[in-house]
Amino acid sequence: MRHTLSIIVADEPGELSRIVGLFSARGFNIETLSVGESLDPRWSRVTIVTRGDDRTIHQIVKQCERLARVREVQDVTTRPHIEREMALITVSASAGADRQEVLSLVSVFRAKVVDISHTQLIVEASGNKEKVDTFIELLRPIGVTDITRTGYIAINRLAAQPDIERIAS
Amino acid sequence: MVAQQQTINEPLRSAAQDLPTGAEMLVEALVHEGVDAIFGYPGGAVLHIYDELWRARDRITHYLVRHEQGAVHMAEGYARATGRVGVVLVTSGPGATNAVTGIANAYMDSTLLVVITGQVPKHLIGTDAFQEVDTVGITRPCVKHNYLVREARDLPAIVREAFHLARSGRPGPVVIDIPKDVSAARSNYSRLDHVSFPFSAESAPVNEDSAQQAFELILGAKRPVLYIGGGITNSGAFDGLLAFAESLRLPVTPTLMGLGGFPSSHPLCLGMLGMHGTYAANMAVAESDLLVALGVRFDDRVTGKLATFAPQASIIHVDIDPANIGKNVAPSLALAGDVKQALDRFLLLVLQQSDEELRASVQAREPWWDQIRNWQRQQPLRFTGSQDQIKPQTVIRELHRLTGGEALVTTDVGQHQMWVAQFYPFTKSRQLITSGGLGTMGFGLPAAIGAQLALPEQLVIAVVGDGGFQMTNQELATAVQYGLPVKILIMNNGYLGMVRQWQEMFYDRTYSEVDISVAPDFVKLAEAYGAAGFRAERPAELRSVLKAALEHKGVAVVDIVVTKEENVFPIVPAGANARDMITQ
Numbered sequence: 001m002r003h004t005l006s007i008i009v010a011d012e013p014g015e016l017s018r019i020v021g022l023f024s025a026r027g028f029n030i031e032t033l034s035v036g037e038s039l040d041p042r043w044s045r046v047t048i049v050t051r052g053d054d055r056t057i058h059q060i061v062k063q064c065e066r067l068a069r070v071r072e073v074q075d076v077t078t079r080p081h082i083e084r085e086m087a088l089i090t091v092s093a094s095a096g097a098d099r100q101e102v103l104s105l106v107s108v109f110r111a112k113v114v115d116i117s118h119t120q121l122i123v124e125a126s127g128n129k130e131k132v133d134t135f136i137e138l139l140r141p142i143g144v145t146d147i148t149r150t151g152y153i154a155i156n157r158l159a160a161q162p163d164i165e166r167i168a169s
Numbered sequence: 170m171v172a173q174q175q176t177i178n179e180p181l182r183s184a185a186q187d188l189p190t191g192a193e194m195l196v197e198a199l200v201h202e203g204v205d206a207i208f209g210y211p212g213g214a215v216l217h218i219y220d221e222l223w224r225a226r227d228r229i230t231h232y233l234v235r236h237e238q239g240a241v242h243m244a245e246g247y248a249r250a251t252g253r254v255g256v257v258l259v260t261s262g263p264g265a266t267n268a269v270t271g272i273a274n275a276y277m278d279s280t281l282l283v284v285i286t287g288q289v290p291k292h293l294i295g296t297d298a299f300q301e302v303d304t305v306g307i308t309r310p311c312v313k314h315n316y317l318v319r320e321a322r323d324l325p326a327i328v329r330e331a332f333h334l335a336r337s338g339r340p341g342p343v344v345i346d347i348p349k350d351v352s353a354a355r356s357n358y359s360r361l362d363h364v365s366f367p368f369s370a371e372s373a374p375v376n377e378d379s380a381q382q383a384f385e386l387i388l389g390a391k392r393p394v395l396y397i398g399g400g401i402t403n404s405g406a407f408d409g410l411l412a413f414a415e416s417l418r419l420p421v422t423p424t425l426m427g428l429g430g431f432p433s434s435h436p437l438c439l440g441m442l443g444m445h446g447t448y449a450a451n452m453a454v455a456e457s458d459l460l461v462a463l464g465v466r467f468d469d470r471v472t473g474k475l476a477t478f479a480p481q482a483s484i485i486h487v488d489i490d491p492a493n494i495g496k497n498v499a500p501s502l503a504l505a506g507d508v509k510q511a512l513d514r515f516l517l518l519v520l521q522q523s524d525e526e527l528r529a530s531v532q533a534r535e536p537w538w539d540q541i542r543n544w545q546r547q548q549p550l551r552f553t554g555s556q557d558q559i560k561p562q563t564v565i566r567e568l569h570r571l572t573g574g575e576a577l578v579t580t581d582v583g584q585h586q587m588w589v590a591q592f593y594p595f596t597k598s599r600q601l602i603t604s605g606g607l608g609t610m611g612f613g614l615p616a617a618i619g620a621q622l623a624l625p626e627q628l629v630i631a632v633v634g635d636g637g638f639q640m641t642n643q644e645l646a647t648a649v650q651y652g653l654p655v656k657i658l659i660m661n662n663g664y665l666g667m668v669r670q671w672q673e674m675f676y677d678r679t680y681s682e683v684d685i686s687v688a689p690d691f692v693k694l695a696e697a698y699g700a701a702g703f704r705a706e707r708p709a710e711l712r713s714v715l716k717a718a719l720e721h722k723g724v725a726v727v728d729i730v731v732t733k734e735e736n737v738f739p740i741v742p743a744g745a746n747a748r749d750m751i752t753q
Binding site for chain 2: 013014017018021022025055058059062063065066067068069
């Protein structure tokens, strides 16, 4: 099963490689990984999407918790949370029907055009993985020439509140 | 960079002149941690530190080794003999890489170690400078934590935290990598008593409800076994374990690392568990209804095939490292925490039982003990004696007799190690120091030197093979230099014996690259180093030669020519289980 782990680690040189090294040394898999500042800038939040049965995930959490500079490891999958991924996609589309098709897909998927030239557009999409995947698949026949994806970031939410985006889609 | 050069070569004439250098701060911080011995080997990147150590030689004694691997194993021997932190100092590049085997060994065997490595100056890091290696990167997978010190002023906090980390929770090695310019730079020194990152090191107290549940399971078990490991020694749980096992008459089986955690000569002790463990211990675990795992990690050399390990048993797992719990085997009940604390809790619960309840519990296990005694009678540890060859097992028995069972024994890895484990009944914690997890040949001699240094009055014996001995025999010079009178027993069979045994048993006797009969004359080698050399070739002379060597005041090497193709039995083939045990 897919799990999203949120790891709070001291913002110090080499700490990310400790986490990544632990995953490879113990044969755990990393599907996506993203790192950035957390609420307190002295601490980074590393979000890792991984796969495994409950025992494997439990073991990953425990192994990460052994690291001296890791403050907290949370399997956010086990509680209410929001997950998002962002993608930048370059689509080859000159003025005309292709470009119109891109623009209408952008509007349906609540994506954004962030760059445009005579021959191509760069579009920005965010959402859960399935949404981004579908968006890219629909753009492919038009002519996708490059893709870059951030991997998931995730944050806890209160259980009582509905996921607005999920309702909207 | 200009400023840096100035700091290194000609410090600015200013008030900064009066501030201590990084090297001074390091030495101060080590003294503050109670360090009295350092094992090391100098080199370019640690010159400032060595300069300072010379000045501080009244407060800290440095022991000059002959190879950095030896330094780390000595520090391990020192740490495991005493429970104190072993400290190592080596230079950058090859100094650090030579130390890696020892660091990995200490990591696997949960040994208290702080290893200080020199590094090239900061401005050269990443330039493939002379003797540069990414020490922090190389050692990352086999340390509890490591540091690259960027500023001299960080040194007191880093040293404080390094010792705290090494000591707390499950012990292990910590590396501090110090660039040469950092050991030269001047800064304010302030003694530190706190650590900035305390959360990672602390282990949670044992959960009382779980302890209660565990105790009730044990009390009601019909066929329980206590499976004990190195955690008993590390937590100082020897007395608690003995009292608890006796109070309920529970069978105990130690792992290799657990030997000495419970007296091997005790009637409740079934002997070692695992690949070369006793038939009774392995059968008892295979037939148990409750396996109480205390300070162990379910190593593959213990469990064999996991799917058929203790198939009928509920498992209670007590370990200080939460990541050990559920790593290889999913327990029915987990107690993350200090094993001494857990045993003390169990003992308290024993006291709360009525005599009748205790008696009933003990009586209910009598059929289990009958069964165990049967296994012990059916398949005791045994070997075939010989009139004209010295049997390695006889050597260990003889050694036990001559030392009254009181020796501190270190070993290398292989057949001799297993014979020591089988035939020298250890009765005290810290009495056997062996390379368990990593299985490092060449461990025995330097570990013995470190142990001897820590315990000057103790008889320390390294039992080694002729293969392992030749991996670190240069440390004879260290032992002689410092007058550390270790005794080295070489079980010389001219083979890499354990590999040969596997080739004999599992590879149709294809003896591929295991013949090491071309070797130095070990007696002459000992003498060349200024140690005494002895040799025993015939059974009739074994006792007198051993006796003479043990009575020798200085370093003694005994070359014992043993049966060439002797095998260690019993053996559970890799990936099999107790029922597949080959007993002879």
